[in-house]
Amino acid sequence: MKKNYMFTPGPTMVPAEVLLEEAQPLIHHRTPQFSEVLREIGEGLKELFGTSEDVYLITGSGTAAMEAAVANTCSPNDTAICVKSGKFGERWAELAEAYRCNVVNFDLEWGKSFTADQAEKLLQQHPEASVLCVTHSETSTGALTDIERIAKVTSRTDTLLIVDTITSIGVHAVEMDKWGADVMVGGSQKGCMVPPGLSFIAASQRAWSTIEAATSPRYYLDMRAMRKKWSEFQTPYTGPVSLARALRKALHMMRAEGLENIYERHARLAEAVRESMKAIGLELLPENPANGLTSVLAPEGIDSGELVSKMRDEYGVTIAGGQGHLKGKIFRIGHMGYISKEDLLVCISAVERGLQDLGYAFEFGSAVSLTQKLLFEK
Amino acid sequence: MKKNYMFTPGPTMVPAEVLLEEAQPLIHHRTPQFSEVLREIGEGLKELFGTSEDVYLITGSGTAAMEAAVANTCSPNDTAICVKSGKFGERWAELAEAYRCNVVNFDLEWGKSFTADQAEKLLQQHPEASVLCVTHSETSTGALTDIERIAKVTSRTDTLLIVDTITSIGVHAVEMDKWGADVMVGGSQKGCMVPPGLSFIAASQRAWSTIEAATSPRYYLDMRAMRKKWSEFQTPYTGPVSLARALRKALHMMRAEGLENIYERHARLAEAVRESMKAIGLELLPENPANGLTSVLAPEGIDSGELVSKMRDEYGVTIAGGQGHLKGKIFRIGHMGYISKEDLLVCISAVERGLQDLGYAFEFGSAVSLTQKLLFEK
Numbered sequence: 222m223k224k225n226y227m228f229t230p231g232p233t234m235v236p237a238e239v240l241l242e243e244a245q246p247l248i249h250h251r252t253p254q255f256s257e258v259l260r261e262i263g264e265g266l267k268e269l270f271g272t273s274e275d276v277y278l279i280t281g282s283g284t285a286a287m288e289a290a291v292a293n294t295c296s297p298n299d300t301a302i303c304v305k306s307g308k309f310g311e312r313w314a315e316l317a318e319a320y321r322c323n324v325v326n327f328d329l330e331w332g333k334s335f336t337a338d339q340a341e342k343l344l345q346q347h348p349e350a351s352v353l354c355v356t357h358s359e360t361s362t363g364a365l366t367d368i369e370r371i372a373k374v375t376s377r378t379d380t381l382l383i384v385d386t387i388t389s390i391g392v393h394a395v396e397m398d399k400w401g402a403d404v405m406v407g408g409s410q411k412g413c414m415v416p417p418g419l420s421f422i423a424a425s426q427r428a429w430s431t432i433e434a435a436t437s438p439r440y441y442l443d444m445r446a447m448r449k450k451w452s453e454f455q456t457p458y459t460g461p462v463s464l465a466r467a468l469r470k471a472l473h474m475m476r477a478e479g480l481e482n483i484y485e486r487h488a489r490l491a492e493a494v495r496e497s498m499k500a501i502g503l504e505l506l507p508e509n510p511a512n513g514l515t516s517v518l519a520p521e522g523i524d525s526g527e528l529v530s531k532m533r534d535e536y537g538v539t540i541a542g543g544q545g546h547l548k549g550k551i552f553r554i555g556h557m558g559y560i561s562k563e564d565l566l567v568c569i570s571a572v573e574r575g576l577q578d579l580g581y582a583f584e585f586g587s588a589v590s591l592t593q594k595l596l597f598e599k
Numbered sequence: 600m601k602k603n604y605m606f607t608p609g610p611t612m613v614p615a616e617v618l619l620e621e622a623q624p625l626i627h628h629r630t631p632q633f634s635e636v637l638r639e640i641g642e643g644l645k646e647l648f649g650t651s652e653d654v655y656l657i658t659g660s661g662t663a664a665m666e667a668a669v670a671n672t673c674s675p676n677d678t679a680i681c682v683k684s685g686k687f688g689e690r691w692a693e694l695a696e697a698y699r700c701n702v703v704n705f706d707l708e709w710g711k712s713f714t715a716d717q718a719e720k721l722l723q724q725h726p727e728a729s730v731l732c733v734t735h736s737e738t739s740t741g742a743l744t745d746i747e748r749i750a751k752v753t754s755r756t757d758t759l760l761i762v763d764t765i766t767s768i769g770v771h772a773v774e775m776d777k778w779g780a781d782v783m784v785g786g787s788q789k790g791c792m793v794p795p796g797l798s799f800i801a802a803s804q805r806a807w808s809t810i811e812a813a814t815s816p817r818y819y820l821d822m823r824a825m826r827k828k829w830s831e832f833q834t835p836y837t838g839p840v841s842l843a844r845a846l847r848k849a850l851h852m853m854r855a856e857g858l859e860n861i862y863e864r865h866a867r868l869a870e871a872v873r874e875s876m877k878a879i880g881l882e883l884l885p886e887n888p889a890n891g892l893t894s895v896l897a898p899e900g901i902d903s904g905e906l907v908s909k910m911r912d913e914y915g916v917t918i919a920g921g922q923g924h925l926k927g928k929i930f931r932i933g934h935m936g937y938i939s940k941e942d943l944l945v946c947i948s949a950v951e952r953g954l955q956d957l958g959y960a961f962e963f964g965s966a967v968s969l970t971q972k973l974l975f976e977k
């Protein structure tokens with residue numbers, strides 16, 4: 222028997238209860254039944270985003286919601302400051318380029334976190350900027366950005382703060398309203414424990430004035446159409462019936478666990494991964510690591526891609542390698558969503574086995590032992 | 600016991616075998632396993648589209664694929680001729696407007712089918728047109744357009760023929776290459792028997808020259824990115840793992856039935872619906888009806904919306920009402936996808952019951968009896 226485990230930074234493992242919702246007989250999308258599904262989803266997403274604004278459901282992956290953020294707030298020749306903190310930070314810049322913005326690229330070394338001081342300076346240099354696009358938890362590096370402090374800076378300016386919270390929703394407390402962020406986007410296949418295919422977007426009141434006036438071409442991702450239809454709990458186009466019901470179920474499960482407990486669980490899992498990796502002599506990539514995934518530098522002479530393949534093909538445990546210039550150099554352990562403390566032992570065990578196979582010298586068993594202590598010792 | 604039946608023009612009923620594929624434990628999207636899923640899907644879709652070109656999978660509803668068609672082939676100020684044959688024909692015009700085209704609207708009375716003669720005249724008047732956007736099977740009216748004859752006209756010009764085949768794929772034979780159509784789009788939730796959330800797009804070689812040169816902003820729907828990734832059976836962004844596996848299963852089932860048999864089944868179902876409705880004194884809306892759905896004029900004094908609600912809420916049988924100015928005036932019976940001849944009796948029976956409840960005078964039982972004869976008499 223070989224069981225398959227996913228410790229990936231998305232898609233993540235999905236509870237059987239959620240999978241079975243997808244297997245329910247179809248209902249039509251223009252029915253009171255489906256509107257009730259959307260209403261419940263809307264409630265759950267508002268809690269996750271920490272907002273009293275409506276959060277809209279998009280049939281599309283996280284990138285669709287990121288594009289919606291840019292297309293709805295930017296007009297051609299607007300200045301967009303994009304923090305290139307990793308592969309997904311770079312995606313902001315690519316999107317802003319595609320929409321003919323004057324893109325101000327802020328290149329950050331991968332693994333570093335953008336700071337409020339840097340935001341302050343950039344906005345002084347570019348007071349004309351319409352948007353500042355940042356990443357809360359950068360999936361390619363595992364670094365976390367302090368959005369609360371950055372939002373304090375943008376709130377005092379006319380620049381909208383657009384935040385990719387795809388990997389942080391359901392992992393870290395997100396407080397869109399309290400922080401004063403303007404647009405936030407999320408996805409289904411990370412902390413929300415749902416298969417890929419859905420994404421989410423919400424906008425602040427001041428963002429809405431910009432959205433109404435923006436002149437970039439948009440149709441499927443037009444937030445004005447989403448708002449109009451959402452007022453009666455509908456989607457502008459055929460709704461994602463099966464995935465939406467899966468999401469409703471996942472949100473119910475999350476409410477039952479309690480958001481505070483969920484954030485605490487992720488913090489504990491993250492700490493155990495970080496400490497156990499350090500205990501076997503490995504270094505973490507990010508200075509300020511997120512709680513949804515941990516990026517670890519592969520030991521000298523070991524290709525992280527080989528580690529990933531070996532773990533997946535021989536032990537049935539899938540983690541992720543590095544992206545872009547970090548390919549082969551880091552491995553990324555996802556511990557977000559439907560991951561229990563018990564599951565984490567499986568993951569750390571497989572990492573130890575993979576490293577052992579590839580000839581890395583360390584005290585075999587010590588990472589698992591430390592994980593056991595950190596998670597379960599009384 | 601009240602069982603639920605959907606005779607809707609999309610989403611349609613999904614076989615349990617397909618639903619259960621959605622309930623399979625997740626796999627990661629950047630794996631050989633998922634690439635194999637995409638490879639098999641690609642093969643199946645090429646058969647359905649009748650093309651040797653690759654057909655790409657989009658995570659998004661049919662409208663996303665329609666937008667991809669416009670955004671990838673049109674540049675601002677290009678002339679786009681849009682045949683407004685119904686709600687979905689109008690969507691072409693809305694999309695072309697959103698992308699700043701010079702839109703030539705060709706208004707067709709709802710229920711009529713666009714003809715090759717009309718195409719000929721339009722292209723003589725507008726030889727500068729970059730694209731002619733048409734609908735193969737118009738979901739709002741049930742009318743079918745002869746794409747083969749229209750493509751004969753566009754093939755002789757520099758105007759690309761863009762066709763919405765969302766409601767015809769898996770219902771009618773579609774021959775993109777043989778006919779000479781340039782861009783075709785489809786969706787998962789119609790003849791393909793899969794829940795909503797996926798759409799498909801393919802382009803001819805001559806369309807690709809336009810796509811490469813087009814200057815409209817696009818990112819998530821950029822076909823150049825799709826082509827690049829599809830060459831290694833990947834998607835540019837996180838792939839729709841669960842829905843894709845459902846689609847693979849549905850395509851396997853379709854291959855087992857045989858495409859010719861599928862088209863023949865739909866033709867038989869459509870004929871039975873049309874004849875049984877006419878037998879109880881009702882008129883069809885379209886002159887040239889499609890085989891995936893039948894639009895029927897509600898009897899004088901009866902609101903079709905009431906019929907739809909009554910059938911759904913009291914008998915568990917969902918059909919669709921009219922859209923736009925036909926709201927209340929027509930009802931639409933969907934008979935595409937996972938609908939057997941046996942199922943059709945359930946549908947016609949419920950229509951009879953609904954009409955009886957609303958006071959329409961007809962010989963009760965005669966529509967069911969005719970259906971029985973047309974489908975099963977030896």
